[in-house]
Amino acid sequence: MKKSLIGKNLDEFSDLCIELGLENFRSKQLFNWMYRNEVNDLTELKNLPKSLIEDLKIGHCIHPLELINSTNSSSEKTNKFLFKTQSGALIESVLMNEKNRVTLCISTQVGCALDCKFCATAKMGFKENLSVGEILDQYLLARQKINKPITNIVFMGMGEPFLNYKNVIKAAKLLNDPNGINMGSKRITISTAGVISKIEEFTKSKEKFKLAISLNGTTNEQRTSIMPINIKNSLDELLNVARRYTETVNRWLTFEYVLLKEINDSVEDAKRLLSMLAGMKKCKLNIIPYNETDGEFRRPDKDQIENFVIALRPAKFPITVRWSKGTDIDAGCGQLATRNQV
Numbered sequence: 057m058k059k060s061l062i063g064k065n066l067d068e069f070s071d072l073c074i075e076l077g078l079e080n081f082r083s084k085q086l087f088n089w090m091y092r093n094e095v096n097d098l099t100e101l102k103n104l105p106k107s108l109i110e111d112l113k114i115g116h117c118i119h120p121l122e123l124i125n126s127t128n129s130s131s132e133k134t135n136k137f138l139f140k141t142q143s144g145a146l147i148e149s150v151l152m153n154e155k156n157r158v159t160l161c162i163s164t165q166v167g168c169a170l171d172c173k174f175c176a177t178a179k180m181g182f183k184e185n186l187s188v189g190e191i192l193d194q195y196l197l198a199r200q201k202i203n204k205p206i207t208n209i210v211f212m213g214m215g216e217p218f219l220n221y222k223n224v225i226k227a228a229k230l231l232n233d234p235n236g237i238n239m240g241s242k243r244i245t246i247s248t249a250g251v252i253s254k255i256e257e258f259t260k261s262k263e264k265f266k267l268a269i270s271l272n273g274t275t276n277e278q279r280t281s282i283m284p285i286n287i288k289n290s291l292d293e294l295l296n297v298a299r300r301y302t303e304t305v306n307r308w309l310t311f312e313y314v315l316l317k318e319i320n321d322s323v324e325d326a327k328r329l330l331s332m333l334a335g336m337k338k339c340k341l342n343i344i345p346y347n348e349t350d351g352e353f354r355r356p357d358k359d360q361i362e363n364f365v366i367a368l369r370p371a372k373f374p375i376t377v378r379w380s381k382g383t384d385i386d387a388g389c390g391q392l393a394t395r396n397q398v
């Protein structure tokens with residue numbers, strides 16, 4: 057299997073130059089070709105000597121992914137991309153267009169070990185972590201395909217990003233690198249189901265990317281029934297670590313709450329949410345009425361959603377209701393995967 061150049065940072069390109077016996081200035085050229093000029097073939101690296109290109113061709117390729125298919129949603133402005141990794145696994149990303157904002161939701165693992173009961177990816181189980189290149193290449197190949205700038209990235213596709221922490225942070229740093237892709241850190245969001253040790257690590261290292269936490273429950277019992285991660289990462293501890301995050305980094309934290317019919321959609325749940333998040337510095341709540349698939353879970357009726365939102369009105373924190381985009385192409389949160397798996 058050839059090593060991909062996408063995914064390497066400048067230090068790694070320097071190491072590669074040493075390995076190939078080249079002057080160090082070549083590392084910057086390679087970095088620029090990958091992340092600024094976005095080439096697809098080694099022969100396009102025009103300012104590099106032919107002998108270097110021949111050496112590179114022996115063990116390296118540019119893209120670690122192959123774009124297999126892309127689908128447009130007819131009802132909403134959504135595109136879904138299916139990629140194949142070098143190991144033959146299939147992964148997906150979803151692009152959502154909203155006025156001037158073009159957001160790509162990217163995957164970080166093949167499958168997922170966390171087994172959230174409402175999630176299609178969970179049914180695959182965990183297969184493997186994606187490499188830095190495989191994470192980043194979803195962005196680069198999608199951008200080429202749609203031919204317009206992608207303004208925001210969310211790490212919220214297949215997999216739990218904080219269980220592939222090192223690669224996810226490195227990919228986010230490469231997206232943010234001012235000498236490369238140069239996407240602002242406020243436009244990059246990492247979404248976790250609540251891996252407490254990694255939220256602590258993220259807080260301590262003062263990473264400047266945005267953080268979102270999938271809450272989805274207002275009692276331990278209820279949350280555990282749909283998110284088994286809650287057994288070892290309880291709601292109280294999660295809220296404590298979230299509070300410490302907002303106080304330490306002084307950045308907005310988003311709580312995601314997928315609304316599931318007769319599971320977590322009662323007015324009592326809304327009232328509990330109010331008291332759980334009261335006093336939390338700089339937090340937002342994002343209510344996401346569930347995007348129905350073939351499984352056992354249902355989206356609450358419109359009246360119930362309305363009652364839930366009305367009960368949240370006294371909140372001192374901002375609340376948004378996000379209707380999942382791309383329901384006709386299975387592109388809602390936690391709903392990527394499996395249908396195309398081989």
Ligand code: SF4
Nearest residue numbers: 168172175178215390
């Ligand atoms: S919702 Fe996210 S964390 Fe939970 S099983 Fe699905 S992919 Fe994993």
